[in-house]
Amino acid sequence: MPASHAAPPKSPAPWGEGFFDADYLRLWSELVPQVRTEQDASGIWSLLGLEPGARVLDAPCGYGRLSLLLARRGASVLGVDWSAALLEEAERRRGDLPPGRLRYRRHDLREPLEEEDMDAAVNVLSSLGYGTEDEDRDILRTVGGAVRPGGRVLIETLHRDAFVASYSRGVRFSQRFADGTLMVEEPRFDALAGRVETSWHWCGPRGSGAKTASLRIYTLTELARLLESVGLQLISAHQGCSSQPFDPAGPDAGGRVGLLARTPSE
Ligand SMILES: C[S@@+](CC[C@H](N)C(=O)[O-])C[C@H]1O[C@@H](n2cnc3c(N)ncnc32)[C@H](O)[C@@H]1O
Incomplete structure (x- = not known):
């Protein structure tokens, strides 16, 4: 179903209304260079141990910058976001990838998804913190809840330090x-x-x-607790989406962090 025809979010948060719109797309999409997106996609591929055919949830997916690259590498990707403007752009960029490889859905991630058999999920590029802590917990519960037992989840964001x-x-x-x-x-x-x-x-x-x-900016400790509070088991901390271990030394206190977690095994 084209993103523009999907149902609107159930209860848009006041902050979200209008922020992720055509202006956001026009300006913010230029702030992330393609080379960075390609590095992120390869980092995600190896951190999550993906193989062609793996079912991957990209939530939220924005204009599909990573969904597209992961699908091109052979994953079967579901990208979810609540912004109609960003999803329209994602559909525009999909090229000839069939729906079996790349699907987009308009959905408010504070509400659960019906999927529960994804092999892995990503929530990257500062996609938490816009609402309350409880809302972030709801989003993480949705993301983790869509992944099969023992599957991997990567959260990548700015942290307070x-x-x-x-x-x-x-x-x-x-x-x-x-x-x-x-x-x-x-x-x-x-x-x-x-x-x-x-x-x-x-x-x-x-x-x-x-x-x-x-934007709520969490410390690593708070992020780890958030993950644990929704039943996700922390595996390791990394420099952004790369497989390099996180190291807080240096003037940028380690820079962006990627927290790799797994859903409990059955
Ligand atoms: C900074 S962008 C990052 C998008 C994407 N992960 C990327 O790497 O390009 C944050 C995204 O979060 C989405 N978002 C925030 N809260 C959401 C929610 N409750 N449900 C669905 N999407 C949400 C916004 O629409 C926006 O696309």
Whole structure:
């Protein structure tokens, strides 16, 4: 079923309305270079021990940047997201991959999926933290619940130590796009809540605009507890989606983290 014809999410969270829209797609998709997506896809392939034919859940999948590459490598991928705009783009990029290899579904991941026989699942590129901790638990329960007993789950995200390391040095992200449009980011960190309230402003040939979001940024310890609280068993921590072990040494406190877990065996 084309993403645009699928049922809308049951109860969109207030923060989510309008954030992952056409502006997000236009600007944010350019922030992740293709080479990074290719590295992520190969890292995921080896971390999850995938083989051609493996059933993989990419949740949330956004505009399908990883779903597409994993399906091209031979996996049978289900990409799930609640953004109609991003799923439409994912469908547009799918090329000639048949539905048996790549399917997309519009769904709010705070609600369970009917699948429970996926071999593995990924939740990557900061796909948690937009709502409350309970909502993140619901999302992780959905992701883990779709995977067969003994299957693997990878969660990849920014973590608090890495964020604070750059925030405390006054590092502020900005990006000049190829057409001259400039985007600047203004984060404000609430250390007690563990949330960063961020505004992005852009201006240039492609117009001007702004977006804001609030993101809960967890420590590794909190992330590990979240996984355990939904019955996922932590296996190892890695540098992002790579198979390199996570190492907190260095000025970026280890950078992004990938937590590899498994669902309990029967
Ligand atoms: C930063 S993007 C990452 C997307 C994708 N994992 C990637 O690597 O490109 C975060 C995604 O989370 C999706 N999302 C956030 N909360 C969701 C929810 N409750 N249900 C479904 N999708 C959700 C957004 O629509 C967006 O596509």
